[in-house]
Every structure is written in structure tokens, then in C-alpha cells.
Amino acid sequence: MRLAPFAAIVLTSALAGCGVAPDTREPAARAPTSGSGSANWERPQARQCVTELGRSGSQFAPLPDRMYGAGCSTLDSVQLDRVGGDLGPLTVTNLGPLACPLANDFAAWARYGVDRAARQILGSPLVRIETMGSYSCRNVAGTGRLSAHSRAEAVDIGAFLLADGRRISVRDGWNASAKEREFLRVVHRSACKRFGTVLGPDYNAAHHDHLHLEQGDGSFCR
Ligand SMILES: [Zn+2]
Numbered sequence: 001m002r003l004a005p006f007a008a009i010v011l012t013s014a015l016a017g018c019g020v021a022p023d024t025r026e027p028a029a030r031a032p033t034s035g036s037g038s039a040n041w042e043r044p045q046a047r048q049c050v051t052e053l054g055r056s057g058s059q060f061a062p063l064p065d066r067m068y069g070a071g072c073s074t075l076d077s078v079q080l081d082r083v084g085g086d087l088g089p090l091t092v093t094n095l096g097p098l099a100c101p102l103a104n105d106f107a108a109w110a111r112y113g114v115d116r117a118a119r120q121i122l123g124s125p126l127v128r129i130e131t132m133g134s135y136s137c138r139n140v141a142g143t144g145r146l147s148a149h150s151r152a153e154a155v156d157i158g159a160f161l162l163a164d165g166r167r168i169s170v171r172d173g174w175n176a177s178a179k180e181r182e183f184l185r186v187v188h189r190s191a192c193k194r195f196g197t198v199l200g201p202d203y204n205a206a207h208h209d210h211l212h213l214e215q216g217d218g219s220f221c222r
Helices: 003-018 038-042 044-055 100-122 178-194
Strands: 059-062 066-069 072-074 077-084 089-093 126-131 154-162 167-169 197-199 211-214
Touching (some): 038 044, 044 059, 044 077, 044 100, 077 100, 089 100, 100 154, 178 197
Antiparallel strands (some): 126 154, 154 167, 197 211
16 A cells, blocks of 8 residues: 555644644555545645645645546545644634645644634633535536535535533624624635635525635635
């Protein structure tokens, strides 16, 4: 399995750089043993991306490239379990494959956009981000155009769990108390600085319960 040594190196550098508690799980064991492109991580650009992700304190496993037909694929993607925070690791739930550049943007947003906003506005650190998934072979709702989810280049965010036990969901918090409203709007705004496309409850009914964060150079923020 050619991925194994590299995945181990990535994890080691992540632990060395950020003091994240060692995890007994072997990350390489989670990578699929078959697939069309186990050599993808030997390309410099792909290696650089996972090296950067490791330095951020994230815990993840690089995945082989896979093509699913119908224009759907997961290339240079990772299985992301945790990202680094100022005070410790932040857990991320319900994620499938995530394109590595998107994972880097997500890790930075979680730490600098969400965790710090949670402490400043709500007075408690963030411990978990609950997603509603990343890769999905589907069209943009109501169109014949493939969604960025079909390339693992988008992630949907449903809720945030704080250290004091409060859970702020996009669905219930968007129009809840002043503090929750402010928190969700601040994390939405900070997402707009890091992602090409950000869609939330104010965009349309399809996004009433999540924030859609999409990789890219654009600046579509709704
Ligand atoms: Zn989405």
C-alpha cells in the first residue's frame, strides 16, 4: 500500500507541530485499498496541500483518486476528522471525502472564523462542527448543472457544539436570540472571505438549515 508511509508522515508532522494528543487509530488503515489513483499524492501540488493541512493540526487520511461516472469524482481528497483549534482539536462530524484545498480553507475558517467567534460572542469555545456532508453526486437543486458536491468541493454545515453544551444550529439559530443570530452571521461573513461561494438561509429555502461552503475563487456570498 503506497499511501501508508506518506500518511504516517503527514500525521507525525501534524502531531509534532501542534501538540495534538496522539490517536491510536492508524490513519492509513482507513484509506480504501482499491481505487484508480493511489499515486495521486505523489504529485507536488497534492503533497503540498496535505502537508499544509497537517501543519494546521488537522487529523485526516489522504484518499486515492476515484471516478464515479456521470462526471462525479473525488480527486486529491481527504477524510477529515478533526481540525486544529487554539485550545485543542475541533471535531468535525459526518464528512465524506473533501477536496484537499477545501479542507485547508475549512480548517482555517473553523479555527479563526468559528472558534474565535464562539468565544467572543457566546463566551464558550467551539468543540464540534456538525456537517451535513461533502461529496454527493448530484445537480444543483432545480438545474441540470452538477453541484460542486459532485467533486467533493463543497461542504454543508448544520450546527456548532460549544464546550458549555450549547448547540447552535443554522436552522434554529438563524432567527433565534440576538447572540445566536450575531454568531451565525459572523461565521457566515468570515466564510465569505475564505470560500468562493457561500449560501445560507437568506439565499433560498433549500438552505434554511445549513451553510453551503464551496471551494473557488469567486465571491458569491448570500
Ligand atoms: Zn451544499
